[in-house]
Amino acid sequence: xxxxxxxxxxxxxxxxxxxxxxxxxxxxxxxxxxxxxxxxxxxxxxxxxxxxxxxxxxxxxxxxxxxxxxxxxxxxxxxxxxxxxxxxxxxxxxxxxxxxxxxxx
Numbered sequence: 884x885x886x887x888x889x890x891x892x893x894x895x896x897x898x899x900x901x902x903x904x905x906x907x908x909x910x911x912x913x914x915x916x917x918x919x920x921x922x923x924x925x926x927x928x929x930x931x932x933x934x935x936x937x938x939x940x941x942x943x944x945x946x947x948x949x950x951x952x953x954x955x956x957x958x959x960x961x962x963x964x965x966x967x968x969x970x971x972x973x974x975x976x977x978x979x980x981x982x983x984x985x986x987x988x
Contacts, residue, residue, distance in 0.1 A: 918931075932951060932952075933968065945979040956969050
């Protein structure tokens with residue numbers, strides 16, 4: 884079984900995360916998500932999806948953020964992480980929808 888804490892794939896994801904250029908957050912976050920997907924680790928993938936959605940929101944791309952968080956939330960539900968990662972992604976999706984005026988508090 885793959886050890887997410889010390890395995891070579893985890894180091895590759897950690898390297899990608901540590902090299903993010905904040906001026907290019909959306910593209911860099913997508914690169915990190917790609918590394919997490921390649922690692923075939925649900926927890927890392929969902930964490931990266933959350934980070935990407937947050938980065939895209941920070942960049943003001945609320946439609947994209949809502950879509951990313953929504954697809955991540957659906958993946959979390961399918962993989963059994965609905966109450967943990969799914970709830971975090973739901974909050975990010977809601978924040979993006981509020982910013983777009985598509986959700987009222």
